[in-house]
Amino acid sequence: MSELGRCGRFRLLERIGAGGMGEIFLAEEDGTGRRVSIKRLLSQCAKDPVFIGMFLDEARLAERLQHPNVCDVFEHGLEGRNYYLVMEHIDGVSLRELLENRGFRGIPFPLAARILAEAASGLDYAHRFADEDGKPLGIVHRDVSPANIMIARDGRVKLVDFGLAKARTQIMKTQPGLVKGKFGYLAPEQLLGKVDWRTDLFALGLCAYEAVSGQQLFGQHTAAETVQAIKAFSGPPPIAGAPEGFQRVLRKVLSVDPAARHESAAAFRADLGEVVVSAGIGAVSAGELAALVAGEDPSQPPASTTDLDSIAPPPSRALPVALVIGAIALVAAGVAAWLALS
Numbered sequence: 001m002s003e004l005g006r007c008g009r010f011r012l013l014e015r016i017g018a019g020g021m022g023e024i025f026l027a028e029e030d031g032t033g034r035r036v037s038i039k040r041l042l043s044q045c046a047k048d049p050v051f052i053g054m055f056l057d058e059a060r061l062a063e064r065l066q067h068p069n070v071c072d073v074f075e076h077g078l079e080g081r082n083y084y085l086v087m088e089h090i091d092g093v094s095l096r097e098l099l100e101n102r103g104f105r106g107i108p109f110p111l112a113a114r115i116l117a118e119a120a121s122g123l124d125y126a127h128r129f130a131d132e133d134g135k136p137l138g139i140v141h142r143d144v145s146p147a148n149i150m151i152a153r154d155g156r157v158k159l160v161d162f163g164l165a166k167a168r169t170q171i172m173k174t175q176p177g178l179v180k181g182k183f184g185y186l187a188p189e190q191l192l193g194k195v196d197w198r199t200d201l202f203a204l205g206l207c208a209y210e211a212v213s214g215q216q217l218f219g220q221h222t223a224a225e226t227v228q229a230i231k232a233f234s235g236p237p238p239i240a241g242a243p244e245g246f247q248r249v250l251r252k253v254l255s256v257d258p259a260a261r262h263e264s265a266a267a268f269r270a271d272l273g274e275v276v277v278s279a280g281i282g283a284v285s286a287g288e289l290a291a292l293v294a295g296e297d298p299s300q301p302p303a304s305t306t307d308l309d310s311i312a313p314p315p316s317r318a319l320p321v322a323l324v325i326g327a328i329a330l331v332a333a334g335v336a337a338w339l340a341l342s
Helices: 049-062 095-101 109-128 188-192 197-213 223-232 244-253 265-278 286-293 318-341
Strands: 010-018 022-029 035-041 073-079 082-088 092-094 149-152 157-159
Touching (some): 035 049, 049 073, 049 082, 092 095, 095 197, 109 149, 149 286, 188 223, 197 265, 244 265
Antiparallel strands (some): 022 035, 092 149, 149 157
Protein backbone atom coordinates (compact mmCIF):
# COMPACT_ATOMS: atom_id res chain seq x y z
CA MET A 1 0.00 0.00 0.00
CA SER A 2 1.68 3.24 -1.14
CA GLU A 3 2.11 6.25 1.12
CA LEU A 4 0.12 9.38 0.21
CA GLY A 5 1.92 11.83 2.45
CA ARG A 6 2.17 12.50 6.16
CA CYS A 7 0.33 14.28 8.94
CA GLY A 8 2.70 14.52 11.88
CA ARG A 9 3.70 11.02 12.98
CA PHE A 10 1.00 9.41 10.81
CA ARG A 11 1.51 8.00 7.32
CA LEU A 12 -1.43 8.38 4.95
CA LEU A 13 -2.18 5.03 3.34
CA GLU A 14 -5.48 5.35 1.49
CA ARG A 15 -8.03 8.03 0.67
CA ILE A 16 -11.36 6.70 1.95
CA GLY A 17 -13.74 9.65 1.71
CA ALA A 18 -14.27 13.34 1.06
CA GLY A 19 -16.68 16.09 2.03
CA GLY A 20 -17.27 19.76 1.48
CA MET A 21 -14.29 20.91 3.55
CA GLY A 22 -12.03 17.92 3.97
CA GLU A 23 -10.91 14.52 2.80
CA ILE A 24 -10.51 11.38 4.91
CA PHE A 25 -7.52 9.05 4.84
CA LEU A 26 -6.69 5.73 6.43
CA ALA A 27 -3.39 6.30 8.22
CA GLU A 28 -0.87 4.43 10.35
CA GLU A 29 1.05 5.73 13.34
CA ASP A 30 4.84 5.46 13.31
CA GLY A 31 6.21 2.97 15.80
CA THR A 32 2.91 1.54 17.04
CA GLY A 33 1.29 0.64 13.71
CA ARG A 34 -2.02 1.90 15.08
CA ARG A 35 -4.60 2.51 12.33
CA VAL A 36 -6.53 5.79 12.50
CA SER A 37 -8.54 8.01 10.20
CA ILE A 38 -7.14 11.42 9.30
CA LYS A 39 -9.43 14.25 8.25
CA ARG A 40 -7.43 16.84 6.32
CA LEU A 41 -8.71 20.24 5.27
CA LEU A 42 -8.88 20.58 1.49
CA SER A 43 -6.05 22.69 0.08
CA GLN A 44 -8.43 25.26 -1.42
CA CYS A 45 -10.18 25.63 1.96
CA ALA A 46 -6.88 25.92 3.81
CA LYS A 47 -6.37 29.33 2.19
CA ASP A 48 -9.56 30.74 3.70
CA PRO A 49 -9.52 31.88 7.36
CA VAL A 50 -13.24 31.12 7.68
CA PHE A 51 -12.77 27.46 6.70
CA ILE A 52 -9.69 27.18 8.89
CA GLY A 53 -11.67 28.55 11.83
CA MET A 54 -14.52 26.10 11.24
CA PHE A 55 -12.11 23.19 10.97
CA LEU A 56 -10.33 24.11 14.20
CA ASP A 57 -13.68 24.60 15.94
CA GLU A 58 -14.64 21.06 14.94
CA ALA A 59 -11.33 19.67 16.19
CA ARG A 60 -11.44 21.40 19.58
CA LEU A 61 -15.07 20.45 20.15
CA ALA A 62 -14.81 16.83 18.98
CA GLU A 63 -11.71 16.17 21.09
CA ARG A 64 -13.79 16.87 24.22
CA LEU A 65 -16.55 14.39 23.36
CA GLN A 66 -16.01 10.88 24.68
CA HIS A 67 -18.92 8.48 24.44
CA PRO A 68 -19.31 4.90 23.12
CA ASN A 69 -21.65 6.15 20.38
CA VAL A 70 -19.56 9.15 19.27
CA CYS A 71 -16.47 8.83 17.07
CA ASP A 72 -13.33 9.56 19.11
CA VAL A 73 -11.14 12.44 17.93
CA PHE A 74 -7.68 12.20 19.48
CA GLU A 75 -5.79 15.30 18.37
CA HIS A 76 -5.29 17.88 15.64
CA GLY A 77 -2.30 19.53 14.05
CA LEU A 78 -0.68 21.29 11.13
CA GLU A 79 1.63 19.59 8.63
CA GLY A 80 3.13 22.22 6.36
CA ARG A 81 0.00 24.02 5.17
CA ASN A 82 -2.29 21.06 5.86
CA TYR A 83 -4.60 21.23 8.87
CA TYR A 84 -5.69 17.80 10.07
CA LEU A 85 -7.40 15.94 12.88
CA VAL A 86 -6.83 12.37 14.01
CA MET A 87 -9.88 10.15 14.61
CA GLU A 88 -10.52 6.55 15.50
CA HIS A 89 -10.79 4.38 12.41
CA ILE A 90 -14.25 2.80 12.24
CA ASP A 91 -14.01 -0.33 10.14
CA GLY A 92 -17.54 -0.65 8.82
CA VAL A 93 -20.19 1.12 6.76
CA SER A 94 -22.43 4.14 7.16
CA LEU A 95 -26.17 3.73 7.42
CA ARG A 96 -26.32 5.28 3.95
CA GLU A 97 -23.93 2.66 2.53
CA LEU A 98 -25.84 -0.11 4.29
CA LEU A 99 -29.07 0.98 2.61
CA GLU A 100 -27.32 1.22 -0.75
CA ASN A 101 -25.88 -2.28 -0.33
CA ARG A 102 -29.40 -3.55 0.32
CA GLY A 103 -30.78 -1.90 -2.80
CA PHE A 104 -32.70 0.64 -0.67
CA ARG A 105 -35.06 -2.09 0.54
CA GLY A 106 -34.91 -0.83 4.09
CA ILE A 107 -33.64 -2.60 7.19
CA PRO A 108 -35.80 -4.96 9.29
CA PHE A 109 -37.33 -2.90 12.09
CA PRO A 110 -35.59 -4.64 15.05
CA LEU A 111 -32.17 -4.04 13.48
CA ALA A 112 -33.01 -0.46 12.51
CA ALA A 113 -34.31 0.22 16.03
CA ARG A 114 -30.99 -0.86 17.56
CA ILE A 115 -29.01 1.39 15.18
CA LEU A 116 -31.29 4.37 15.83
CA ALA A 117 -31.26 3.84 19.60
CA GLU A 118 -27.46 3.84 19.68
CA ALA A 119 -27.25 6.94 17.48
CA ALA A 120 -29.77 8.68 19.75
CA SER A 121 -27.58 7.91 22.78
CA GLY A 122 -24.59 9.59 21.16
CA LEU A 123 -26.69 12.56 20.12
CA ASP A 124 -28.19 12.97 23.59
CA TYR A 125 -24.70 12.94 25.11
CA ALA A 126 -23.57 15.72 22.76
CA HIS A 127 -26.69 17.79 23.46
CA ARG A 128 -26.16 17.54 27.23
CA PHE A 129 -22.39 18.03 27.20
CA ALA A 130 -21.26 20.68 29.67
CA ASP A 131 -18.03 22.52 30.43
CA GLU A 132 -15.93 22.17 33.58
CA ASP A 133 -18.32 24.48 35.45
CA GLY A 134 -21.35 22.38 34.51
CA LYS A 135 -22.64 24.91 32.00
CA PRO A 136 -24.11 23.21 28.88
CA LEU A 137 -22.23 24.00 25.69
CA GLY A 138 -25.44 23.94 23.67
CA ILE A 139 -24.02 21.58 21.03
CA VAL A 140 -26.17 21.03 17.95
CA HIS A 141 -24.77 18.59 15.37
CA ARG A 142 -26.65 20.12 12.39
CA ASP A 143 -25.60 17.34 10.02
CA VAL A 144 -27.33 14.22 11.35
CA SER A 145 -27.85 11.99 8.31
CA PRO A 146 -27.41 8.32 7.31
CA ALA A 147 -23.95 9.18 5.99
CA ASN A 148 -22.90 10.26 9.49
CA ILE A 149 -24.19 7.20 11.36
CA MET A 150 -21.53 4.48 11.19
CA ILE A 151 -22.01 0.79 11.97
CA ALA A 152 -18.72 -1.00 12.64
CA ARG A 153 -18.05 -4.60 11.66
CA ASP A 154 -18.18 -5.55 15.33
CA GLY A 155 -21.68 -4.07 15.68
CA ARG A 156 -20.81 -0.77 17.37
CA VAL A 157 -22.76 2.31 16.24
CA LYS A 158 -21.04 5.70 16.09
CA LEU A 159 -22.23 9.22 15.31
CA VAL A 160 -19.53 11.01 13.30
CA ASP A 161 -18.62 14.38 11.78
CA PHE A 162 -19.25 17.39 13.99
CA GLY A 163 -17.89 19.63 11.24
CA LEU A 164 -21.06 21.73 11.10
CA ALA A 165 -21.79 21.57 14.82
CA LYS A 166 -22.91 24.68 16.66
CA ALA A 167 -21.74 25.27 20.22
CA ARG A 168 -21.59 28.14 22.66
CA THR A 169 -17.78 28.07 22.70
CA GLN A 170 -17.24 28.35 18.95
CA ILE A 171 -14.83 30.98 17.70
CA MET A 172 -16.29 31.14 14.19
CA LYS A 173 -19.92 32.20 14.43
CA THR A 174 -22.54 31.22 11.86
CA GLN A 175 -23.13 33.91 9.29
CA PRO A 176 -26.72 35.26 9.44
CA GLY A 177 -29.00 33.60 6.91
CA LEU A 178 -26.53 30.79 6.17
CA VAL A 179 -28.20 27.37 6.04
CA LYS A 180 -25.89 24.52 7.07
CA GLY A 181 -26.50 20.80 6.68
CA LYS A 182 -27.56 18.46 3.90
CA PHE A 183 -30.72 19.77 2.22
CA GLY A 184 -32.43 16.38 2.36
CA TYR A 185 -32.15 16.30 6.16
CA LEU A 186 -33.11 19.85 7.11
CA ALA A 187 -35.91 20.64 9.55
CA PRO A 188 -38.54 23.20 8.47
CA GLU A 189 -37.33 25.77 11.01
CA GLN A 190 -33.76 25.33 9.78
CA LEU A 191 -34.74 27.00 6.50
CA LEU A 192 -35.50 30.11 8.57
CA GLY A 193 -32.17 29.99 10.37
CA LYS A 194 -33.65 28.66 13.63
CA VAL A 195 -31.49 25.86 15.01
CA ASP A 196 -31.42 24.02 18.34
CA TRP A 197 -31.25 20.43 19.59
CA ARG A 198 -34.76 19.77 18.26
CA THR A 199 -33.41 20.33 14.76
CA ASP A 200 -31.14 17.32 15.26
CA LEU A 201 -34.13 15.28 16.46
CA PHE A 202 -36.02 16.01 13.25
CA ALA A 203 -32.98 14.90 11.22
CA LEU A 204 -32.72 11.71 13.28
CA GLY A 205 -36.41 11.11 12.57
CA LEU A 206 -35.70 11.41 8.85
CA CYS A 207 -32.92 8.83 9.30
CA ALA A 208 -35.37 6.56 11.13
CA TYR A 209 -37.91 6.81 8.33
CA GLU A 210 -35.27 6.08 5.71
CA ALA A 211 -33.69 3.21 7.65
CA VAL A 212 -36.97 1.25 7.82
CA SER A 213 -38.58 2.27 4.52
CA GLY A 214 -35.40 2.45 2.44
CA GLN A 215 -36.63 5.72 0.93
CA GLN A 216 -35.43 9.25 1.63
CA LEU A 217 -38.37 11.36 2.72
CA PHE A 218 -36.96 14.50 1.09
CA GLY A 219 -35.31 12.89 -1.91
CA GLN A 220 -36.11 15.40 -4.63
CA HIS A 221 -33.77 15.88 -7.60
CA THR A 222 -32.74 19.48 -6.95
CA ALA A 223 -32.10 21.59 -3.87
CA ALA A 224 -34.93 23.94 -4.84
CA GLU A 225 -37.41 21.04 -5.12
CA THR A 226 -36.20 19.68 -1.78
CA VAL A 227 -36.71 23.04 -0.08
CA GLN A 228 -40.25 23.23 -1.46
CA ALA A 229 -40.97 19.70 -0.19
CA ILE A 230 -39.73 20.64 3.29
CA LYS A 231 -41.90 23.76 3.32
CA ALA A 232 -44.95 21.73 2.28
CA PHE A 233 -44.27 18.88 4.73
CA SER A 234 -47.09 18.05 7.17
CA GLY A 235 -46.09 14.61 8.42
CA PRO A 236 -44.55 11.28 7.34
CA PRO A 237 -46.57 8.81 5.25
CA PRO A 238 -47.06 5.34 6.79
CA ILE A 239 -44.47 2.62 6.20
CA ALA A 240 -45.91 -0.72 5.11
CA GLY A 241 -45.11 -3.51 7.58
CA ALA A 242 -43.69 -1.26 10.32
CA PRO A 243 -45.20 -1.50 13.82
CA GLU A 244 -47.96 1.03 14.46
CA GLY A 245 -46.05 2.24 17.50
CA PHE A 246 -43.14 3.16 15.25
CA GLN A 247 -45.48 5.21 13.05
CA ARG A 248 -46.51 7.11 16.19
CA VAL A 249 -42.87 7.74 17.13
CA LEU A 250 -42.18 9.05 13.62
CA ARG A 251 -45.17 11.41 13.71
CA LYS A 252 -43.90 12.87 16.99
CA VAL A 253 -40.22 13.26 16.14
CA LEU A 254 -41.09 14.62 12.67
CA SER A 255 -43.55 17.20 13.94
CA VAL A 256 -43.36 20.46 12.00
CA ASP A 257 -43.65 22.30 15.32
CA PRO A 258 -40.35 21.79 17.22
CA ALA A 259 -42.19 22.05 20.56
CA ALA A 260 -44.25 18.96 19.69
CA ARG A 261 -41.21 16.72 19.21
CA HIS A 262 -39.61 14.56 21.89
CA GLU A 263 -38.12 16.54 24.75
CA SER A 264 -34.71 14.98 24.14
CA ALA A 265 -32.87 12.37 22.08
CA ALA A 266 -33.01 10.16 25.18
CA ALA A 267 -36.82 10.43 25.16
CA PHE A 268 -36.85 9.41 21.49
CA ARG A 269 -34.70 6.40 22.38
CA ALA A 270 -37.01 5.43 25.24
CA ASP A 271 -40.08 5.80 23.02
CA LEU A 272 -38.44 3.55 20.45
CA GLY A 273 -37.66 1.02 23.16
CA GLU A 274 -41.31 0.91 24.23
CA VAL A 275 -42.27 0.03 20.65
CA VAL A 276 -39.78 -2.85 20.68
CA VAL A 277 -41.13 -4.19 23.98
CA SER A 278 -44.83 -3.73 23.18
CA ALA A 279 -44.44 -5.38 19.78
CA GLY A 280 -42.89 -8.42 21.47
CA ILE A 281 -39.78 -8.13 19.33
CA GLY A 282 -36.57 -9.67 20.57
CA ALA A 283 -33.77 -7.16 21.08
CA VAL A 284 -30.87 -7.11 18.66
CA SER A 285 -27.32 -7.84 19.78
CA ALA A 286 -24.15 -6.23 18.47
CA GLY A 287 -23.36 -9.56 16.82
CA GLU A 288 -26.54 -9.40 14.77
CA LEU A 289 -25.67 -5.89 13.63
CA ALA A 290 -22.22 -7.17 12.69
CA ALA A 291 -23.85 -9.88 10.57
CA LEU A 292 -25.97 -7.22 8.84
CA VAL A 293 -22.86 -5.19 8.02
CA ALA A 294 -21.23 -8.36 6.68
CA GLY A 295 -24.07 -8.67 4.17
CA GLU A 296 -26.26 -11.28 5.85
CA ASP A 297 -29.97 -10.67 5.32
CA PRO A 298 -32.07 -12.09 8.17
CA SER A 299 -35.44 -13.29 6.89
CA GLN A 300 -36.93 -13.51 10.38
CA PRO A 301 -36.88 -10.94 13.22
CA PRO A 302 -34.28 -11.88 15.85
CA ALA A 303 -35.71 -14.03 18.63
CA SER A 304 -33.04 -13.26 21.24
CA THR A 305 -33.92 -11.09 24.22
CA THR A 306 -30.44 -11.14 25.75
CA ASP A 307 -29.65 -7.50 24.95
CA LEU A 308 -33.00 -5.83 25.56
CA ASP A 309 -31.55 -3.09 27.78
CA SER A 310 -29.62 -1.78 24.77
CA ILE A 311 -32.87 -0.13 23.70
CA ALA A 312 -35.25 -0.17 26.66
CA PRO A 313 -35.08 -0.80 30.42
CA PRO A 314 -35.44 -4.46 31.47
CA PRO A 315 -39.09 -5.52 31.80
CA SER A 316 -40.64 -5.52 35.29
CA ARG A 317 -40.98 -9.31 35.27
CA ALA A 318 -37.27 -9.60 36.13
CA LEU A 319 -38.01 -9.04 39.88
CA PRO A 320 -40.37 -11.99 40.36
CA VAL A 321 -37.89 -14.25 38.57
CA ALA A 322 -35.15 -13.13 40.96
CA LEU A 323 -37.42 -13.84 43.96
CA VAL A 324 -38.23 -17.32 42.67
CA ILE A 325 -34.53 -18.11 42.22
CA GLY A 326 -33.83 -16.85 45.73
CA ALA A 327 -36.62 -19.00 47.17
CA ILE A 328 -35.31 -22.09 45.40
CA ALA A 329 -31.84 -21.39 46.81
CA LEU A 330 -33.23 -21.15 50.35
CA VAL A 331 -35.16 -24.43 49.99
CA ALA A 332 -32.07 -26.15 48.64
CA ALA A 333 -30.02 -24.89 51.59
CA GLY A 334 -32.67 -26.15 54.03
CA VAL A 335 -32.71 -29.59 52.46
CA ALA A 336 -28.91 -29.76 52.59
CA ALA A 337 -28.93 -28.85 56.29
CA TRP A 338 -31.61 -31.47 57.08
CA LEU A 339 -29.60 -34.16 55.29
CA ALA A 340 -26.51 -33.18 57.23
CA LEU A 341 -28.35 -33.61 60.54
CA SER A 342 -29.96 -36.94 59.56
